[in-house]
């Protein structure tokens with residue numbers, strides 16, 4: 275029984291065999307087509323108030339690089355936008371490609387970005403994260419697109435500097451005193467739609483808040499991400515790349531924009 279992944283024998287086309295939700299009609303990611311987007315003037319701005327002390331560790335789980343936060347109380351929260359109430363920051367992670375011309379999960383008017391960063395928050399009215407997964411308003415993910423450019427965002431350095439300590443699957447390192455809101459681009463413009471986890475169990479519990487403005491990383495920083503291995507330290511190196519899910523059918527969903 276092979277655990278899910280992104281290879282031929284355990285990849286996105288086979289996830290539905292163990293995770294039936296993968297064939298649902300509110301799956302993510304999707305392509306954002308500006309011509310189909312509706313500008314919703316009633317959409318409020320979103321606000322993140324994160325406690326840098328909530329950051330705990332960074333780990334390589336063989337499928338992504340993930341930073342974990344203390345979410346035992348309303349310590350780092352996301353409010354506003356399409357959301358009702360305060361959602362607690364639980365973790366952030368990334369998806370990226372094997373080269374700079376692809377790797378993001380969401381695609382914007384046909385454009386693929388080198389990577390996509392997800393900040394995962396859950397609604398404490400549902401008790402715990404596992405309970406929130408079962409609710410349509412259970413989880414909110416802020417998605418940030420990463421593009422390769424000449425003026426990389428210095429704030430990304432902190433995460434990428436840690437990569438050397440978590441090269442192989444299962445490696446974890448302390449990651450403290452980190453406020454992820456420094457990663458946000460200048461503009462707060464966003465698209466929002468209702469969708470799912472882009473990985474198993476593919477539960478349809480996510481209010482996506484996808485930021486319109488990408489942040490910049492350098493090609494060297496992308497190479498650093500690609501130096502992570504899917505395998506453990508005593509196994510052959512298996513580059514952790516292309517951990518993105520292909521586009522899923524929109525199935526009539528409306529994507530709203532906070533901007534004109």
Ligand SMILES: NS(=O)(=O)c1cc(F)cc(F)c1
Nearest residue numbers: 392394415470471472473474
């Ligand atoms: N990629 S994603 O943001 O939909 C996601 C969120 C999550 F909480 C756990 C996952 F495994 C994946």
Ligand SMILES: [Zn+2]
Nearest residue numbers: 367369392472
């Ligand atoms: Zn993700």
